[in-house]
Amino acid sequence: MYTLLLVSRVLRESAVRFARFVILVATLLFATIAAANADCRVTTDSADSASIAFNQANNTVGLCVTHPSVLWGLFVRSGLDAMVQAPMLAMSPTPSNLTITTAKAQYTLVPVEGADASYPEYDITLNSATSTGADSFTLWYASDCSYDPQVGGLCTGVGQTNRPFTVNVKLTWPAVTSVSQTQGPAAGGTIVKLTGINFTNVTTVYFNGTAAPTFNIDSDTQMTVTTPPGTGTVHIQVATTSATSSATSADQFTYVAAPAVTSVSPVSGPASGGTSVTINGVNLSGATAVTFGATAATSFTVNSPTQITATAPAGTGKVDVLVTTVGGTSAVSSADQFTYIPPPVISSISPTSGPAAGATTVVVTGANFTAATAVTFGSTAATGFTVNSPTQITATAPAGTGTVDIRVTTAGGVSGTSSADQFTYIPLPAVTAISPTAGALAGGTAVNITGTGFTNATAVTFGSTAATSFTVISSTSIAATAPAGTGVVDVRVTSPGGTSATTAADQYTYVAAPTISAISPSAGAAMGGTTVTITGTDLTAATAVTFGATAATNFTVNSATQMTATAPAGTGTVDVRVTTSGGTSATSAADQFTYIPAPTISAVSPSSGPTAGGTTVVLWGTSLSGATAVRFGAQTATFTVNSATQITATAPAGTGAVDVTVTTGGGTSATSAADQYTYVAPPTITSVSPTSGPTAGGTSVILTGTNLAGVTSVKFGAQTATFTINSATAITAVSPANAAGTYDITVTTIGGTSSTSGSDQFTYVVPPTITSVSPTSGPTAGGTSVILTGTNLTGVTSVRFGTQTATFTVNSATQITAVSPANAAGTYDMTVTTAGGTSTTSAADQFTYIAA
Incomplete structure (x- = not known):
């Protein structure tokens, strides 16, 4: 049994049966009946479906049907039996209402019975809807109803086919599904984005019945609305000319009361900001901003709906402290005012200095001094102070040192530092060092005095x-010119702080000028570096030694009568002079020093030689007379001075490229590309190939090794070979004739001759001889085993019968067994080949091929 949506007619009185019979036989009257029903909003003659629409909830639509089968009634269940029922509710004897709930809405269907006992109309009411758009529900009817005499002509539907009848519903009124901004100030003015459906024809937007002042329809699914004033939580509903959206939890908007500030504490703070301010009031929850005037607080914390703690930003003057929440910004009032107190400023002080012991009365001039709480000199509090006015303070300086900033502290902060507030403590001067500590009796010495407390010094004395x-x-340095004097005196400084005490550090000695009686040696290299011994008087504490106008490279005072100095570079003859604190020695013939020019090398020949040394090298240059040394790099060479422009030297052993230098009394020649000499490494032979050949020579031999470039000679033992240089590591040589035996192959370059080793040996081999063959003949087909007797047969590489190569076995140095190859009839010389060559032919080696 299926759920039956079509139910049979209830048996009626005779008049009713007759009326139904009339309907069955008068189908053409159906349309007339439906048209006559004044409640029909939608009429359909379809046997399958009908379409209706609602533009708001609680509306009723009259649906009229005209199809003959449908007129028998629409039912809620389908089935094959039990058709004697009233429309809508199953198993009901009378017409009944039906409530249908779909995914989107709830409907109530009321069947309206016609005058002829048919059901041409169904009043459908939309009770509620959760969303809009397309919706539908299905009813059933018996499609094959016919006259049944057993029930007075009524259609029972028993055994009839049940068909569905679909009611398609369009829910077209607007609906709000979400609100972008769910809170706003009670004064209104919040811009709210509404999302929903069917917004196109909206004419009004209500906030709990109050129309929004403005709105804009962005699309069929979105609107932008400005909230009107309001309180509490309200529903936002949109209305068209025919419908208003239903109120739901999705359309709610809450009006938030504006915050109010009732007090702030403290009510003032420094202009630099940083004051922690407690703000009391109402509706402070959810605060999004706290401002001091137009400036946002550095930070703030909402403690409760009635209290906020904020950090004041930097500012000036009197400002209102305002709190902003979603409900708006607090109104300004005298209760929210906060006053920025400007920091004190110092524009001048008088006096600007005083003794380090303190007690100086200082007048401080500036601004914002009212209610000053402290005056400091550097980090030390003033001994006392009096605020004379907002622009003047009188303070007593504490003890101190150096230059310090005077600073004033008020509720507005601490005055900034500047050159205008600086106070200098003047210490008693003290001399810690003088330089030089001695000078000429006649005075005039420039003396640097080091110490402390020299600022504003009024006097410097040497003794009295x-x-x-x-x-x-500076406060620590004075430059003074010594007056004439004698002996040891104290140098003292006087300043407003007093006169420095005497100490060993301030003593100055008047000394006599030095003299030079001799120098040794009296000549040296122009490049300098000569150690010169200077003899004279009053040389103690010499501060300078000069050769002409050039200072000595260095010097040492050995005693009051002797010094050792290193001559600087120079030319010609100069005076050597000594300077002490007593002055500079006078010039005389006794102090003269002559510079000898350094030698130069302009060329060396040859410019290279073996690393073992021994090469005779000629050096050309200038100032070579009196040479005391010739060096190849760091190695000393033996040499002969030929003239002022030439030296012959024997190169010592060495490696690589070196500079050849010559040393004379004038110094050592400077290095240059012209003096370079290159040590060439000797060649080596690491292998030879082949390692043997005939005594007659002529073997092409590959020599492998190192440093073979520039080879001038190749020898096999004592015999010179012709050769070709392939590369720095390979040479091809042709062995010369030589006696039998093993010889070392040597190669010679400018770097020398290669050392001998097992790797360079070449063996001359005596050529083989054949003294007899047996048998001396055989068939032309070959195959004859022939014994060859002779000498030097070891190492045979080939045996030939004429030009035909034979297979063979070396039995000993004097015997070979060979198998004759095929050959034409005739007599042929047999030859054997070894590393020593090929045997010469003779009658003793002949073999005759006999034709078969």
């Missing part, structure tokens, strides 16, 4: 005599 002049360079 004032310096000729002085300049204060």
Whole structure:
């Protein structure tokens, strides 16, 4: 049994049966009946479906049907039996209402019975809907109803085919499915994005019945709305001329009351900001901003709906502290005001200095001094201070040193530092060092005095005599000119802080000028470096030694009468002079020093030779007379000075490219490309191929080794060979004739001759001889075993009968067994070949081929 949506007619009174009979036989009247029903909003003659529409909930649509089969009634269940039922509800004896719930909506269907006992109309009411768009539900009817005399002409539907009848519904009113901004201030003005459906024809947007002041339809599914004023949580509903969206939880909007600030604490702070301010008020939850005037707080924390803690930003003057939430920004009032207190500023102080012991009364001028809480000199608090006015303070300096900033502290902060607030403590001057510590009796020595407390020095004295002049360079340095004097005196400095105490560090000695009576040697290299012994008087504490106008490279004072100095580079004859604190020695013939020019090398020949040395090398240059050394690199050579421009030297052993230098009293020649000499490594032979050949020579031999470029000679033992240089590692040589035996092959280059070793040996082999053959004849087909007797048969590489090669076996150095190859009839010389060559032919080696 299927759920039956078509149910049979209930048996009626006779009049009713007759009316139905009339319907069956008068099908053409159906349309007339439907048209006469005034409640029909939708009429269909379809046997399959009908379409209706709702533009809002709680509306009713009258659906009229005219198809003959459908007129018998639409039912909620389908089946094959039990058709004696009223429409809509199964097994009901009378017409009944039906409530149908779909995924989108709930409907109530009320069957309306016609005057002829048919059911031409169904009133369909939309009770509610969860969404809009297309919807549908299905009813059933008996499609093959016919007259049944057993039931008075009514169609029972028993055994009839049940067919579906679909009601298609379009839900077209607008609906709000989401709100972008669910909160806003009670004053309204919040821009809200609404998402939903069927917005195209919306004419009004309501917030709990209050129309939005403005809205814009962005699309059929989205609107932009400006909220009106309101309170609490409300539904946003959109309306067209025919429908209004239903209120749901998705369309809610909450009006948030604006925050209010009732007090701030503290009510003031420094202009630099950083003050922690407690803000009391109402509706402070969800605060999104706190501002001091137009500037956002550095940070803030919402403690509760009635309290916020904020950090004041930098600012000036009196400002309102405002709190912003989603409900808006708090209104300004006297209760929210916060005053920025400007920091104090110092524009001048007087006086700007005082003794290190303190107690100086200092007048501080500036601004914003009211209610000053502290005055400091550097990091030390003033001994005392008085605020005379907002622009003046009188303070007593504490003890201190150096230059410090005076700073004033108020509720507005601490004054910034500048050159205008600097106060300098003047210490008692102290001399810690003088340089030089001695000078000429006549005075005039420039003396650098080092110490402390020299600023504003008023006097410098050497003993009891004032310096000729002085300049204060800094608080720690004075440049003074010594007056004339004698002996040891104290150098003292006087300043507003007093006069320096005497110490060993300030002592200055007046000394006599030095003299030079002799120098040794009296000549040296122009390049300098000569150690010169200077003899004289008053040389102690010499500060300089000069050769002409050039300072000695270095010097050592050995005693009051002797010094050792290193001559700098120079030319010609110069005076050697010594300077001490007593002055500079006068010039005389006794102090003269002559510079000898250094030798030069312009060429060497030859410019290369073997690493073993021994090459005779001629050097050309200048100033070579008196040469004391010739070096090849760091190695000393034996040499002969031929003239001022030429030396002959014997190269010592060495490697690589080196500079040849000559040393004379004038120094050592400078190196250059012209003096370079190259040591050439001797060649080596690492292998020869082949390693043997005939005593007659003529063998082409490949020599492999190193340093073979530039080979001038190749010898096999004592015999010279012709050769070709293939590369620095290979030579091809032709062995010369030589006696039998093993010889070393040597090669000679400018680097020398290769050392002999087992790797360079070549063996001369005596050529073989044949003294007899047996038998001396055989068939032309070959195959005869022939014994060859002779000498030097070891190492035979080939046996030939005429020009035909034979197979063979070497039995000993004097005997070979060979198998004759096929050959034409005739007599042929047999020859054997070894590394020593091929045997010469003779009657003793002949073999005769006999034709068969």
